[in-house]
Amino acid sequence: MQKQAINIDFHNVMESALGPGLGLREEDLNALVPRLKKAVRALERRRWEDPVGHSLAWMRLPYDHPWLPDLLALAAEVRARFNNLVVLGIGGSALGNIALQTALNHPFYNFLPWEVRGGPRLFVLDNIDPELVEGLLELLPPEETCFNVISKSGATAETMAQFLIVRDLLEMALGRWYREHLVVITDPSEGALRLIAERERLPTLPIPKGVGGRFSVLSPVGLFSAACCGINVQELLDGAAFMDYMCGGQNPLHNRAAVGAAIQYLLYEKGHHITVMMPYSHALRDVADWFRQLWAESLGKRYRRDGTEVRVGPTPVKGLGVTDQHSQLQLYMEGPRDKVVTFLKVMVDEATVPIPNLYPDLEDVAYLGKDHNSLADLVTAEWMATAEALRQAGCPNLTYWLPALDAFSVGQLLYLLEVQTAIAGELWDINAFDQPGVEVVKRMTYGLMGRPGYERYHAEAMEVLKARNPRHRIC
Secondary structure (H helix, E strand, O other): OOOOOOEEEOHHHEHHHHOOOOOEOHHHHHHHHHHHHHHHHHHHHHHHHOOOOOOOHHHHOOOOOOOHHHHHHHHHHHHHHOOEEEEEOOHHHOHHHHHHHHHHOOOOHHHOOHHHHOOOEEEEEOOOOHHHHHHHHHHOOHHHEEEEEEOOOOOOHHHHHHHHHHHHHHHHHHHHHHHHHEEEEEOOOOOHHHHHHHHHOOOEEEOOOOOOHHHOOOOHHHHHHHHHOOOOHHHHHHHHHHHHHHOOOOOHHHOHHHHHHHHHHHHHHOOOOEEEEEEOOHHHHHHHHHHHHHHHHHHOEEEOOOOOEEEEOOEEEEOOOOHHHHOOHHHHHHOOOOEEEEEEEEOOOOOOOEOOOOOOOOHHHHHHHHHHOEHHHHHHHHHHHHHHHHHHOOOOEEEEEEOOOOHHHHHHHHHHHHHHHHHHHHHHOOOOOOOHHHHHHHHHHHHHOOOOOOHHHHHHHHHHHHOOOHHHOOO
């Protein structure tokens, strides 16, 4: 069967659909073409010409994955041996894992019996709240559990704190066999976690040089737990490669990632500073969460590349159709016209769930079961109604259509959104691959926790606490 590409329907972002003075005109897109061409060429040149370790190394992942055989072999061992897999990670070392699992496995995967799952239950500890951590560790027998520790730097405070706790728990419960219950994913040659793994002979997989956390879902970071849970990771990579091909060519207006970036950029410049991702598929809800980090950390920047202060950045908001029609939609309909809504929709519904034709005498409910209607029909009707209502309210909205809810299509989607983000960074002339604001928080945390070399941050924090005005606190 021939593979299909994701389609983007952006009719509802155009002035011809929204009304005079609203949305984009054809001239807006055409005027941006020279800059789009320059942005696409810059990314294409840097991805191949720059040395390994550059920030565009993630663009090579669909083709360059020498670690894949080791990953699949290690995942097969975990699938055969363990009832539970716990990912210890945060941010880009967790959100992609969650997104793949919810998108491509049964919605209640962890409740399925072993003979149906064929692999471990998956738990992703993406927070260090002590009640959360303690609650999970109390439930999972150490002898049945494998822990996947993910940190590129090997110094992520949250992940390394979790690791220390788990490492101690495993050794106390299992003695010298604790090593068989740990899999480390980290930098191939550097960092404290790499040193620990080599010292204790722990199984490891690499995070390729130059692959940043929020762009790492198609590396061992995201693919190991996916493979352990039975997801076809080769299909994910093939889908990403297919989308990479579809984003080629000379005309950027035929490039899905370039068009997506252009729409977001142009609407931002017109005052639409909030971008909402709203899947009309429960399975894709965590893709919106993953995208929220990708978009926010990549594009929320104080400075342009030349050092000019710009303070740019569209604010990403996640939603879920139809759930958030009953929580957020009122704001989008009648609140400030500062939003653009991106819907995710699947062309073919794998499940439909027919609605029974009951109570024919009660017209308030009888219509739901008439004409062989199903829940899939109702979801589609609600998406159509929401898109049209937003259009009538002057709120730009567009829809990304996935051909199917499978690994190939999800691989396409993730790669498309990554490239779209990179092109948007070029349009704003910012570095989409660093996060200096986050680094400030990390340094302060190190100081407050007593890490050597960061004493001044501790002292500064203490001075700030002393300077707080007691009148600004209600006790």
